[in-house]
Amino acid sequence: MKKITNLFLVLMLMASIVSLAFADEADDHTQGNPEDENGSDDQVNETGSHQNDSSENETEHDGSFNDDNETEHEIEIMNTTVGAEIRLLQLEKAIITNILKGIMAVQVLKGLDVNTTQLEVILADLKDVLKNVTAADPAANDSVQTFITLKNESRALTKEFRETIRTLLDNETIKEIKEQLRNMTSDELQNCSLKIRHWIRQFNRNQLYRLYGIIGDTNNTLINEYLNGTVSLDQVKLQLHKMMNQMTKEKRNKIFSEVKEENIRKKIQAHESFDDMEHHGKGNGHGKQD
Numbered sequence: 001m002k003k004i005t006n007l008f009l010v011l012m013l014m015a016s017i018v019s020l021a022f023a024d025e026a027d028d029h030t031q032g033n034p035e036d037e038n039g040s041d042d043q044v045n046e047t048g049s050h051q052n053d054s055s056e057n058e059t060e061h062d063g064s065f066n067d068d069n070e071t072e073h074e075i076e077i078m079n080t081t082v083g084a085e086i087r088l089l090q091l092e093k094a095i096i097t098n099i100l101k102g103i104m105a106v107q108v109l110k111g112l113d114v115n116t117t118q119l120e121v122i123l124a125d126l127k128d129v130l131k132n133v134t135a136a137d138p139a140a141n142d143s144v145q146t147f148i149t150l151k152n153e154s155r156a157l158t159k160e161f162r163e164t165i166r167t168l169l170d171n172e173t174i175k176e177i178k179e180q181l182r183n184m185t186s187d188e189l190q191n192c193s194l195k196i197r198h199w200i201r202q203f204n205r206n207q208l209y210r211l212y213g214i215i216g217d218t219n220n221t222l223i224n225e226y227l228n229g230t231v232s233l234d235q236v237k238l239q240l241h242k243m244m245n246q247m248t249k250e251k252r253n254k255i256f257s258e259v260k261e262e263n264i265r266k267k268i269q270a271h272e273s274f275d276d277m278e279h280h281g282k283g284n285g286h287g288k289q290d
Contacts (some may be wrong), residue, residue, distance in 0.1 A: 024261075071148060072271055073270070074147075075087070075144050076266045076269075077203065078143060078268070078273075079269055081139045088143070090196060091151055093192040093193065095126060095129060096186075096189055097189060098161075099127060100184060100188075100189070101184060102119065102161055103123065104184065105119070105181065106123070108117050108177050109169070114168050115168075118164055119165065119168075121239060122161045123161070128156070129157065132146075132150055134168060136150070144270075144273045146275075148274070192279075200266065201227055203231075205227050208236065209289065211259065214258050214259065
């Protein structure tokens, strides 16, 4: 019974450390998605959990408390240059997705002899936001402010696009257009996904070095194999689990405490950055780590 209890504690500790430390590699959905054209908001947080905030509700994403919480969570990893790179790229991918969907929707509407002038103006504005996202410097002290500002602009424009389409078409036609857009892809999107996965691995590599530093036994071979793609993140987690299973309870608690403290610091810093921008319109100037 004691052995089973001990194993359970190890599993709980590993789950906590993994959720605090690593970014998930799955990028089929993007963090920072400023709502897609069908009115849904698909998110993947850095622990890989999926949220789907549906959709026909006119009050969604209107500056609500939930949106604030989501944004605060997103900027937690932006205290590092690599984390900021990930968030800006994910926002870039989300906007590209919405622009491509918008272009396809406009083409369909033109085929139905619907006037698309207003929609094309919105898409032009969204393209300007995209230019600003791609030009943003992840190493800059104001990258958090830039991310929040551009995300909010892209959300507002995408919501305007969606609501404008609803004034032009009936629900059945909108549903047909959604089906045509569902499996959309492009080289530009695929290239963006590759960049995101690359930087997520860099982020996880840095987290592994920090975690191994706390443990006191760095496995450079495993880290390099993970970075090169020959070992998966799940295999890395398994190796960490085996290491922790061999530790004393005191050592495991020490590791968890140090990782948890770092996570709390990130949350506090993210809250301060978000709160400072909301009240003063500027970032708090926290420096970046590598």
